[in-house]
Amino acid sequence: MRARYITDAAMVRLPSIVLSLQSPLRPDPILRLQELYFSSFETQVFATLFLIALLPLGAEVASHVRTRVRRRYGRQLAEASSVLVLAAVVVADVYAFSVVWHVTYMLRYTLDVMLIDRWLAARQLVSAAVAVTAYLAIRFVNRSIDKLAQTDAITKHQSEVAYHVTDICIVGFAGTILLSLWGIDLTNIFIGAGAITAVVALTARETLAAMLAGFILLFSRPFYVGDWIAIDETTGIVTDVTIFTTKIQTFGDRHVLVPNDQVTSSPLINYSRNDQLRVDVEVGVGYDTDLEHARAVVADAVADLEEIKNAPNPQVVATRFDDSAITLECRVWIGDPTMRRKLDAQTAVIEAIVDAFDREGIEIPYPQRVHAARDDPGFRVRSATPEETELGTATD
Missing domain, CATH: 3.30.70.100 (Alpha-Beta Plaits)
Incomplete structure (x- = not known):
């Protein structure tokens, strides 16, 4: 009775709007249950210990559900099912705790503070759904790209570029929906993005050129990782291709990074393309x-x-x-x-x-020169005598 008196006193001090919102979470069956079984402090403590003991059981049930769903439907749905089961167990346990201690009005008050109104609650739910959908879409697309890479349908470079492109597209689309949902004007954002893009384009021309060249290499596919190529004076084996650079290991065991714009603008020889x-x-x-x-x-x-x-x-x-x-x-x-x-x-x-x-008996000749006299008589050279040597003169 003392606990109930304290609860009733606390309820009196709450705003009238909270009391009016209490009834949905405390219907007549719950009210009778509280009066019959949870009117004493001892029963409330016993019920609380029982609810705490149920939490490990709920975790075990969630693990069992995840195992069964994963065997039948896959890992993604299994994880989602496990999270939903755990969430349901926690919500049910919290509600039961509020019933045991006669504080269901606190749940309603909390929901009222969180949701405020139906329109805001709807936008929150839609925003959460868009975020979850975008996350699941990114995971699904990335897994699909991994499967294609395992079948050699696309190269490692193509898979990396596909990761970035698809992730950016999905995030951009989801962000546009969220901004529109919350009433944010996209015009100013697009104008600002255009100005930022212009500034970046002027200050990082070479980087953007290399990135665009990386996309060109993605679609044209002039070589693959492991091919023997020659670009300008660099000859070697392609070890990796990123969005910005092509990595080549030369036959002198040097690792060279060639910008992709240089690859697309220079003569390229692929010795491995033919058999x-x-x-x-x-x-x-x-x-x-x-x-x-x-x-x-x-x-x-x-x-x-x-x-x-x-x-x-x-x-x-x-x-x-x-x-x-x-x-x-x-x-x-x-x-x-x-x-x-x-x-x-x-x-x-x-x-x-x-x-x-x-x-x-075929000879491979060494480089040689033949000296032959001309037709004109020229002049005769003789050695100088010691006297002439001393005087620095010589006669013909």
Whole structure:
């Protein structure tokens, strides 16, 4: 009775509007239940301990629901179901606690302070729904992109760019809805965003150019991670492609970051795009050498090498006249081009040509010069005598 007297006294001190809002949370059955079972302090304490003991049981039920839903519908719905069950248990426990201690009016007062009116409550609910929907949409899209990346439908660079683009689009769309819902004028925001964009475009032109070039590389796909490419004077293997830069590991084991705008504006050679690559090896022969025989010797020497392909067949052509030799160019092809296969093929071709020329007696000439006298008689030079040397003169 003493507890009830204190409760009633507290209710008298509350504003009249709170008392008028108390009835929905305290209907007649709840009122009779309070009078019959929760009128003494001892029963209230016992009921409170019982409600506290129910919380671990509610957590166990939520875990069981999450396990069953995850097996049937997936992880996302399982997490949502678990959260809903836990929320329901907590809300029910709090309401039961307020019934036990005769303070249901406090819940109504709290709701009244939080919601204020129906229109504000509706906007709050819609805002929460938009935020949750945007979050779930981002998770769903990102998981879909991960699955596409696992099937090699898109590259790692494309998946990263897709992450950023889709996330920005979803967040921007949800933000526009929320701003419109709360009556915020979007015109001023768009004008301010346009001004900020202009300032950023002027101060960060190179960064924006690199970012746009990253999107161009995303859609054009001139190379993939792992390809052997050459950009200007940089040659190596592509290790990563981001929105702003392309990472290349050179054959000298150096890591080079090339801005994407430089990649799109410079000549690009992709040696890995085709399934074969031509390797050229030059060798010089003397001017008195039978060129047809020398070409046949070179072609036969490299025909059976394991490092090169049989088709197309090796070709040997005379390319130019050098100072001391006529240059022959041996053209062979390798499959699945890599720098190691190219170097192995060059080495094998050079060794085969040297061995074949040694067997056939064909000389690879060293650079040399021939000095010949002209037709005019010129003048004769003789050594100076000791006397002339002392005087610094000499006679013809």
